Amino acid sequence: MTSPLRRAYEENSVLITVGSGGVGKTTVAATLALRAAMEGTASLVCTIDPAKRLANALGLEALGNQVTRIGDPVFARAGLAPRAPMDAMMLDMKRTWDEVIERRAPPDKREKILNNRFYQSLSTALAGSQEYVAMEKLCELRATSSAGLIVLDTPPTAHALDFLDAPNRILDFLDNESAKWLLTPALAAGKFGLKLFNLGGSYVAKTIARFTGTETLQALADFMLHMSGMNEGFRERAHQTRALLEAQSTSFVLVTGPMPDRLDEAVYFHTLLQQNKLRVAAVVVNRVHAPVADSLWAEVARLPPSLQPAFEKTLKENEHLARQDGRGIARLAEACAPTPLVLVPRFEADVHDLASLFETSRYLWGDARLEAAVVAR
């Protein structure tokens, strides 16, 4: 049987890793790109993780906001000789936003937008904004990159699938009916410095101003006015993004750890992806504790008595962890059926160099297989 991820590699040009933080999502993304390059498909892995984990994983100091080719010496040090090139990049949110504005905004509005303090918060702090630029970048990369496979690592989001919703949220922000109603007179008059809420009686305005300060609302109104010419561009990009996510050649890889709280989140993620009619190639369960072979217990029994307690204790602990994982995995498999599960064992050391990424890829590709501990439920 072909491993589901090998099949995903053969059938897709975009793979998107999703999952909660701390489960090894970035590692899986980098591993998929590395393996693709080893198999002869030029690949590109893009991460937006602020903790620079991918840079760690790839042994690079910094990736910056541009596509960087991983040099042959880096591979050679890991004893690897990929048959196709591998690129990596780490998304700089602020810079990507600036590029969006520079590309989309009418020339006379650019500076005004870039200097507006709401823009500055939008580009760094507005919820969903990080997710939005990731999608924006993915579309751009897919349109311009020659890589056969692009792997996008999504932010370790606390709010499940913010990124699916992100293009729509930005549109909602710019193209909201209430906003239009407010802005239309000012747009028609072609003037800035709109006197917000002068329109609809001052009771609402005064009360809100107590909450936020009048100037805040004024600055926000100005910002929206500057941005309003860009609606078409954003709408078009939102459709493109959605089309790319739903394309036959795009699949999601859901990554999770075997701990109970992680599994709940994974099931929730999986449900959301399915509700959105998005393809999930596989659920990767990372860092699974392998079951303890019966033969080990037999060997402990043959040890000198003085050595037995330490080994018994260790095996018991290992067994405990394997069973705990086994229970979770059985539950996950049932909840996510028919999406296949791919198990990756817990390695002795952290996976953070190319050699161990490649070792990990053997499990993703089905060269090696880990069976979860079988437990009575």
Add this chain to the structure above:
Amino acid sequence: MLRSRARRVNVQPLVVAELDDKRLIVVTGKGGVGKTTVSAALGLSSARAGRRTLICEVNTQERISALLGKAPVGPEVTAIDENLWCVNARPQEAMREYALMILKFESIYNAVFENRLVRYFLRFIPSLQELVLLGKILFHLKEKRPDGSPRFDQIIVDAPATGHAITFLSVPQVILDTIPPGAMASEVSWMRDSLVDRATTAVVLVSLPEELPVNETLELHEALSKRVKMHPRVVVLNGFIEHRFSDGLPDGVPPSLKDVARAHEVRAALSGAAKERLASLQLPVLIVPRLYLPEFGKAAIEDVARRLAGAPS
């Protein structure tokens, strides 16, 4: 908290000295390191020490109540044990509470804040959601009981993971940089001052004995202390594994068992290395050993609480 000390009757109070006199404890770290467990344990110890304690989860899938063997509490501050309250702060309710605090009258709130147009604008004021969540939590610091004493002696925040925590805790400063002076600005600057006040607020950094989580803890310490200007006071190293086969093994041990022993020793070595690297922060590193328990419930939390207080197992 002199008053609290007087009230404490435990023979062996399970408290962490560095956190003992702080009003606000912010627990953070990389996703999956055990922040929630540590928050629950610190809350339980504080309550057992006779302090009125509130544990806040921040707009998340609620877990603390379940860990302590109780039904979900939701967005209302709910008593779950002696001296112990829990809440899962959610933006919708926090916004309402916060607005009511400023506006005083519910009818005004309803007229203004339930207005579709207004809601639309509020939604897009950057970081307002985070601000009201933080505002709600900090508001509980100021709450008083009828006799004038604080409603809560200690508030423990199970804060979001690294990246989100920095954003979350920077919100008052970001807002101050964005909004002009006004009613909101003075409230927000009080929030910022409370967070950065060394005597009021302590940050607890939770880590795991693995390389990447430790890297992240070091980065988080840097970001919180330099950029957000808050004060990390202790590090909790969770899931610690002690050496067990460091004396070496005699010749008779078969290779498969040697592998078992080696694997254990590798993990123990990682634990030791993590402890050493975290020591560079020059903060106390509280060790919580890896626990092998059939269920992770209240008994486990009590165990963790004992370990945090440095009590033998």
